Amino acid sequence: MKKWVTLAFLSMAFFFYMTDRQLFGLLVIPIQQETGLNDIQLGFVDMAMYWVLACAMPFSGLLGDRFPRGRIIAVSIILWGVLAALTGLAGGLAGFLLFRSVGMTAAQTLYAPSAYALMASEHKTTRTIAFSTHQGAMYVGMLSSGLLVGVILSAFGSWRNVYFIFGGVTAAVGVAFALVCGRETGGSDGAGPKKSLLDGMKAFFGNGAALCAGTGYVALTFVADACMAWAPKFVATKFALDVGAAGRGVMFGPNLAAMMAVLGAGFVTDFFVHRYPRFRLGLQIITLLAGAPLFLLFGRTSSLGMVWFALIGWGIVRGLFQANSITSVFDVVPPESRSSAVGFLNLFAYLIGSLAPLVIGVLSHRYGVAGFEIGFASMGGVLVVAAAVMLFSYLFLFEKKRVER
Numbered sequence: 001m002k003k004w005v006t007l008a009f010l011s012m013a014f015f016f017y018m019t020d021r022q023l024f025g026l027l028v029i030p031i032q033q034e035t036g037l038n039d040i041q042l043g044f045v046d047m048a049m050y051w052v053l054a055c056a057m058p059f060s061g062l063l064g065d066r067f068p069r070g071r072i073i074a075v076s077i078i079l080w081g082v083l084a085a086l087t088g089l090a091g092g093l094a095g096f097l098l099f100r101s102v103g104m105t106a107a108q109t110l111y112a113p114s115a116y117a118l119m120a121s122e123h124k125t126t127r128t129i130a131f132s133t134h135q136g137a138m139y140v141g142m143l144s145s146g147l148l149v150g151v152i153l154s155a156f157g158s159w160r161n162v163y164f165i166f167g168g169v170t171a172a173v174g175v176a177f178a179l180v181c182g183r184e185t186g187g188s189d190g191a192g193p194k195k196s197l198l199d200g201m202k203a204f205f206g207n208g209a210a211l212c213a214g215t216g217y218v219a220l221t222f223v224a225d226a227c228m229a230w231a232p233k234f235v236a237t238k239f240a241l242d243v244g245a246a247g248r249g250v251m252f253g254p255n256l257a258a259m260m261a262v263l264g265a266g267f268v269t270d271f272f273v274h275r276y277p278r279f280r281l282g283l284q285i286i287t288l289l290a291g292a293p294l295f296l297l298f299g300r301t302s303s304l305g306m307v308w309f310a311l312i313g314w315g316i317v318r319g320l321f322q323a324n325s326i327t328s329v330f331d332v333v334p335p336e337s338r339s340s341a342v343g344f345l346n347l348f349a350y351l352i353g354s355l356a357p358l359v360i361g362v363l364s365h366r367y368g369v370a371g372f373e374i375g376f377a378s379m380g381g382v383l384v385v386a387a388a389v390m391l392f393s394y395l396f397l398f399e400k401k402r403v404e405r
Helices: 002-026 028-035 039-066 069-087 093-109 111-122 127-156 159-182 199-204 209-240 243-273 279-300 304-322 325-330 335-353 355-367 369-377 377-397
Strands: none
Touching: 002 028, 002 039, 002 069, 002 093, 002 111, 002 127, 002 159, 002 209, 002 243, 002 369, 028 039, 028 159, 028 199, 028 209, 039 093, 039 111, 039 199, 039 209, 039 335, 039 355, 069 093, 069 111, 069 243, 093 111, 093 325, 111 127, 111 325, 111 335, 127 159, 127 243, 127 304, 127 325, 127 369, 199 335, 199 369, 209 304, 209 325, 209 335, 209 355, 209 369, 209 377, 243 279, 243 304, 279 304, 279 325, 279 369, 325 355, 325 377, 335 377, 355 369
């Protein structure tokens, strides 16, 4: 029972992990209207956030392999909630960089390595179900965030109040986790002696199968970051929608589809992977290839209906892939190095993903809507390249590196 209680709290935390992060994209128009920041400056705020994530993640992973994970998670949630609330005080570029890009983001880096490793150690036979449930909570947050932002804006009339409310509730969740689970969940899973940063680097960078599996995760993060940062404004600008309508359309349908896909994929994958160990990797390759034409359609179509169709299809693709994104790496990394592996995986995911908002911001600044169209259409090529790299592991590397635990 304890592992399911812990999972429930982690899922609640992950709900706010992503909603707090994506508030910036949903509020970009009122933020620009009040602060006067241009698209390149806002793109830099997002890029700086991912740089902080990338640089801090390896050290967060090391902490998760050496110290009680429950306490690390509790501290992370409380700190990022407080700093999310402080983001509501930002008056310009410096404030957003300090509170959002550096402060809130640094606190969030502590969460993922410890949370994923903790779930993996507690859910040995239900691992994909646990990870899918956790991931599903993120989609619930993404589903409801557009609606919640609209309600708060209507009731309180300021983007600042959105940050105050979300940040305060997040910090309260962190306190509750500390009281209920923070003292009970701890340490690595006892698979061996505590590892150094160098040991973690060898377990990930010296493992071709882990690098190939990680390539898909990096590519999906790159594409998802582009969507999170600019899809609401792209749709609002191209089709003359208000920010609330565009936010609801971009977030609700696609994330509902993703949530259903991620939950279904968890049960299906856990059923088949015990019989066919490469099933998880094969499913991820297929979903990446399926996502490529959807982005070409999203970027180039002049039909709003086809935009919603492409985004819902992308939601399904993303959900099927993300149900297995971390577990596919854990399939080839030993338990004692998994927090570090998540740290290094996210190092590349966020470092490379950070470029997506800036690149599309530059394109839109120079070419307007046409820049958005070019940028989003090119995301399909990113997914195809990642699928080819993962196929190499499927054919030649996976069986040699597979870990049973």
